[in-house]
Amino acid sequence: MSFRKSLLALPAALAVAGVAYASSGMLPEDALDLQIKKTNSSSYLIQSPQNLMMMPDNPAWLVAEAGEVLFKQARGPKNASLEQCDFGKGPGVLEGAHAELPRYFADTGKVMDLDTRLVYCMKTLQGFTNDDPAIKQKHGSKSDMMKLQTYIGSKSSGMPWNPPMNHPLEKAMRDAGEVMFYRRSATMDFSCATCHTQTGKRIRASVLPSVYDPADWTKAISWPSHRTSHEEVRSSQHRVLECLWQMRYPNIKNGSDASIAMISFWTDAGRGEPVIVPDLKR
Amino acid sequence: MFKKSPIAALAAASLLLIAGGCSATNAGKSEAAKPAAVAAAPVVAAPVAAPAAAAKVDYTKMSAKDLAEYLIFEAEGYDLKQATQEGTNGRARLVQDEIQKACSLMKGQELDDKSREKVMALATASIKYPEGGIKLGDWKKGRELAWSGYGYRTAHNPDDHEKGTPGGNCYNCHQIATDRTGGDIGPSLTGYGKNRGAGEDMLKYTYDVIYNPHAYFACTNMPRMGASGVLSQKQIADVMAYLFDPESPVNK
Incomplete structure (x- = not known):
């Protein structure tokens, strides 16, 4: 668990004392614990005591560790590592990068x-x-994508979601995502808003997060997370896919602008709340 | 004339794709060259590509609503050709009907009176009644239909209606009998028939609400189980038996 320890840059006590979310990160269980206190134990956050207990032993840490190895390894036809990859904060800078995604990249214009x-x-x-x-x-x-995403994502744990809205395209995508969030269609007339705009409501036994409760919402959007019902680590893109499957929508293309617009909106809705990655979810 | 032919447009588009791929590769090597490479690529590829490049939409010039529609229908966001269980395709699932349009209310938006009346009128007009009137079916079948969330899901794992009967998904949002856990997005229906009786008006009201709840509750979250074709008239009768039959666990 040396990987986890390296994240413990700031003692959680400091954050409890009222310091804004540490820019140098926090273990996900500590970030989650703060949210639970802040929300007076919201039913969404505390719905699975087993998962809360398991957080320090989250199987996703093994996936993140494998991701770190992959990240630093020279691979592919060009025999290069990913250490020069720019996730928005400069080549190789991973600390806090996930907390500021999605964002506009000048090199792709997207x-x-x-x-x-x-x-x-x-x-x-x-x-x-x-x-x-x-x-x-x-x-x-077992996929490289999830190993790498879990590693990169974990480097933002405890830091506030802060997707930039300076470029007009960032705003345009976020706003289109908002429209899509409320847009009802398909067999059951569902939109994202059907399930995610009321506090503490349940689908069967599962308590749903509301987009209007940022302190809850941050857990909902904190991916990659290990899902106990799948026994797999899942991504934001997978969450989009699976919600839409339940909503009776056709298959969404991984990484499409439609998916990124939705993720832009939902990340903006969690603005200022701490990233909890890797998280454990049902 | 050559430029206008669809084949030329297609060729231009594929050239663009190739050019885009190349520029992406170049971009990785040199930070500074990136925007220039993207801008220059279509010109380098072929003059034919220029009109296509000019036609490329600027997301920032569109309204949020227009951009959302564009991302859904034009930007390869969804598999619009995906087959559906009802024999249509992904596009048909995503195109909104009038009720869906009127009811896509964003934060702070409220349904105006005119739209409410329209939604309720459309819903009322959609309801078809069984020949011989509304009768209760088999509560045991209704119990399973109320529980099942199977059916009509497509995406990455399409439901096979040969292997499973589409259900009513009722328990997703309603507590009904107490022997199973239901959701609470909709009101509790525990003791439904016992509390309300099974008079003709109550039967019609319940049939209507299952068939198309917008007839009473404009822009409700509840799906239109009859109007959408998810439940047949016979299946609605079964679900209603589950709600009304004195022998049903709902009323025990």
């Missing part, structure tokens, strides 16, 4: 999320193509 930016670096720096398993396999704890 707003990109963690998934699409990682793919971009694996192509440009390492020479992988869309058909290589390293890129093609998007889901599951």
Whole structure:
């Protein structure tokens, strides 16, 4: 667990004392604990005592550790590591990078999320193509994508979500994502808002997070997370996919602008609340 | 004339794709060269590509609503050709009907009276009644239909209606009988028939609400189980038996 310890840059006590979320990070269980206190134990945050207990032994840490190895390894046709990948805060800077995604990248002229930016670096720096398993396999704890995303994501744990809205494209994507969030369609007339705009409501036994409760919402948008019901680490893109499946929508393309617009909106809705990655979810 | 032909447009588009790929590769090597490479690529590829490049939409010039529609239908966001269980495609699932449009209310937006009346009128007009009137079916079948969340899901894991009967998804949002855990997005229906009786008006009201709840509650979260074709008239009768039958666990 040396990997986890390296994240313990600031003692949690400091944050409890009222200091704003540490810029140098916090273990996810400590960040979550603060949210639980802040919300007076919201039913969404505390719905699984087992998961809360398991947080320090989250199986996702093993996935993150494997991701660190992959990240630093020279790989692909160009035999390069990902250490020069720019996730928005400069080449190789991972601390806090995930907390500021999606964002606009001048080199592609696009707003990109963690998934699409990682793919971009694996192509440009390492020479992988869309058909290589390293890129093609998007889901599951054994995939390179999830190992890398979990590692990179964990480097923002405890830091406040702060996706930039300075570039007009960032704002445009966020705003389109908001429209999509409320847009009802398909067999059951569902939109994201159907399930995610009321506090403490349940689908069967599961307590739902509301987009209007940022202190809860941050846990909902904190991916990668290990999902106990899947026994896999899952990404933001996978969350989009699975919600839309339940909503009876057709398949959404991984990394499409439609998916990134939705992720832009939902990340903006968590602004200022701490990233909890890797998280444990049902 | 050559430029206008669809084949030329297609060729231009694929050239653009190739050029885009190249510029992306170059961009990785040199930070400074990136925007220039992207801008220059279509010109380098072929003059034919220029109109296509000019036609490329500027997301920042569109309204949020227009951009959302563009991302859904034009930007390869969804598999619009994906087959659906009802024999349509992904596009048909995503196109909004009038009720869906009127009810896509954003934060702070409220349904105006005119829209409410329209939604309720459309919903009322959509309801078809069984020949011989509304009767209760088999509560045991209704119990399973109320529990099942199967059916009509597509995306990465399409439901196979040969292997499973689409259900009503009722328990997702309603507590009904107490022997199973239901959600609470909708009101509790525990003791439904016992508390309300099974008079003709109550039967019609319940049938209507299952068939198309917007007839009473404009822009409700509840799906239109009859109007959307998820539940047949016979299946609605079964679900209603589950709600009204004195023998049903709902009323025990």
